[in-house]
Amino acid sequence: MRIGFVTQWFPPETGTVVPSAIAEGLRGAGHDVEVLTGFPNYPTGRVMDGYRVRPYQRETTPSGITVHRAPLWPNHDSRAVARMANYLSFAAGASAVARTRVPRPDVWLVYSSPATAVLPVVRLLRRHRAPYFLLVQDLWPDSVTGSGFVGGAAGAAVENALTRFCDATYRHAGGIGVISPGMRRVLVDRGVPDRLVHDTPNWISDDHLLPDVTPGAGLRAELGLSAGRTWMYAGNLGELQGLDALVEAFARRPEAQLVLVGDGVARGRLEALAARLGATNIRFAGSVATSEVGRWIAASDVQVVSLQDTPLLRVTMPSKVQTALAAARPVLVHAAGDAASVVTDGQCGWAANPGDAAALDSAIGAGLRSPESELEAMGRRSRGLYEEHYSPRVGPHRLARALESAVAGQRR
Numbered sequence: 001m002r003i004g005f006v007t008q009w010f011p012p013e014t015g016t017v018v019p020s021a022i023a024e025g026l027r028g029a030g031h032d033v034e035v036l037t038g039f040p041n042y043p044t045g046r047v048m049d050g051y052r053v054r055p056y057q058r059e060t061t062p063s064g065i066t067v068h069r070a071p072l073w074p075n076h077d078s079r080a081v082a083r084m085a086n087y088l089s090f091a092a093g094a095s096a097v098a099r100t101r102v103p104r105p106d107v108w109l110v111y112s113s114p115a116t117a118v119l120p121v122v123r124l125l126r127r128h129r130a131p132y133f134l135l136v137q138d139l140w141p142d143s144v145t146g147s148g149f150v151g152g153a154a155g156a157a158v159e160n161a162l163t164r165f166c167d168a169t170y171r172h173a174g175g176i177g178v179i180s181p182g183m184r185r186v187l188v189d190r191g192v193p194d195r196l197v198h199d200t201p202n203w204i205s206d207d208h209l210l211p212d213v214t215p216g217a218g219l220r221a222e223l224g225l226s227a228g229r230t231w232m233y234a235g236n237l238g239e240l241q242g243l244d245a246l247v248e249a250f251a252r253r254p255e256a257q258l259v260l261v262g263d264g265v266a267r268g269r270l271e272a273l274a275a276r277l278g279a280t281n282i283r284f285a286g287s288v289a290t291s292e293v294g295r296w297i298a299a300s301d302v303q304v305v306s307l308q309d310t311p312l313l314r315v316t317m318p319s320k321v322q323t324a325l326a327a328a329r330p331v332l333v334h335a336a337g338d339a340a341s342v343v344t345d346g347q348c349g350w351a352a353n354p355g356d357a358a359a360l361d362s363a364i365g366a367g368l369r370s371p372e373s374e375l376e377a378m379g380r381r382s383r384g385l386y387e388e389h390y391s392p393r394v395g396p397h398r399l400a401r402a403l404e405s406a407v408a409g410q411r412r
Contacts, residue, residue: 001031001404002032002034002103002105002107003032003033003105003109003403004034004036004098004105005019005034005035005108006036006037006098006109006118007035007110008038008072008111008113009037009111010023010038010040011040011061012040013041013048015042017204018137018204021202021395022135023035023065025392027064027065028392028396029396029400033065034103035065035066035067036070036094037094038090039053039057039069039074041072041074041076043076045074045076045077046074047074053072056069056101058101068102069097070096070120071089071093072086073089080158088116088119090117091116091117091119091120094119094120095123097120098120105130106130107130107403108130109132109133109399111135111137112134112136112140113136113137114140115165115166118132118169122172131175131407131409132172132174132406133402133406134169134170134175134177136176136179136183136187137202138312139186139312140166141159141163141166144158145158167191170187170196173406174196175406175409176192176197176198177197177198177200177402178197178199178200179200179202179317180316182337184197184199185315198405200398201317201390201395202317203395204323204326204390205392206327206391208290209294209298209326210295210298211328211379213298215298215299215301223285223299225257228256229255230259230301231257231258231300231303231304231332231364232258232260232261232296232299232304233259233261233262233303233304234261234297236263237263237264238266239308241306241307242306242307242309242335243266245334245355246258247277247279248277250279250364251278252361253361254279254280257281257283258283259283260282261296263286263287267284270284297323301367301375302349303324303327303331304331304333305320305324305333305335306333306354307334307335309353313335313337314336314338315338316337316338317338317339317342318339321339322390325348325386326390328380328383329378329379329382330370330378330379330382331350332352332363332364332367333349333350333351335351335353346381346385348385349378350367
């Protein structure tokens with residue numbers, strides 16, 4: 001298949017592991033992929049060194065994928081108007097580039113985050129009679145209205161307008177991919193025909209991980225960590241992660257070590273909380289190089305996933321879940337919904353709903369009481385789940401089948 005992949009975010013931007021894996025995975029599966037994206041400016045809102053916004057730029061990745069860059073207004077402001085201007089500027093610039101520079105594909109694959117990324121494809125429907133397939137990464141308007149960007153009467157108007165927009169893009173799509181079971185339920189409840197919805201969970205590469213390395217005192221000593229059973233959270237220390245409850249829970253369990261790898265807006269508050277509670281068993285490691293993340297994860301006994309409890313986050317599948325499974329580690333999920341179900345259904349760890357301090361303490365206690373053999377068995381089940389559902393061996397082929405169904409539906 002000739003696939004036109006539309007994504008506002010693409011390497012070398014930070015946080016583009018998933019769109020990169022999609023493009024590389026589909027190419028590795030034998031498909032011709034051309035990427036339509038913007039000039040890299042995430043997450044700072046400033047164009048990265050080595051680039052400047054221009055009407056068009058063409059690149060080729062080391063693996064041979066053609067990348068078409070379209071002009072946009074670089075911005076990652078917290079103001080709703082500025083952020084929407086960034087989204088719409090990419091839609092406008094990409095529409096022009098798609099019309100004049102991108103060869104007609106058999107199918108357009110749209111990385112639907114933001115949802116406005118579909119606009120260049122919608123505008124091409126008459127000229128390029130190729131179906132489009134939406135790969136929904138986060139639900140709109142939920143992610144906009146739930147972020148606090150807009151509120152009051154303005155928020156209600158924005159929600160109504162975005163709902164109508166999303167409903168229209170769903171109606172005209174040749175197929176819709178979702179990354180969690182909960183997303184399917186939400187879309188079907190909103191009137192999307194179930195036959196159009198495909199389960200396409202994100203996959204990740206395990207090239208940076210060390211699943212065969214068992215945690216031990218030697219590796220921990222190399223990283224400056226204490227001996228003893230270790231839980232590790234690796235990711236953004238932000239507000240949506242709900243990490244305060246984790247700090248409080250581990251402060252009550254001094255025999256358990258919690259290591260937080262990463263940085264974010266909540267780090268200062270979390271460090272102050274740990275200090276106030278006298279939690280010397282909690283270590284803030286800060287950001288580490290991507291090349292070193294695998295060693296840090298390998299030093300842990302249990303990986304931690306944490307999210308606040310909101311309707312939107314219950315149907316979110318953070319990539320930390322796939323990473324923990326790929327690393328062959330048991331998982332403590334401090335979250336509700338799909339992320340928790342994957343781990344508990346697969347018997348790969350424990351889950352505790354945010355706000356339930358007793359359940360979280362019980363889950364930590366269960367991890368402390370588990371013998372090494374039981375943790376190793378959980379880790380093997382984690383790895384098996386990854387290889388069956390979330391690895392590059394299966395993910396690209398699953399997505400390609402969904403794209404082929406969209407092409408077949410267009411031809412009927």
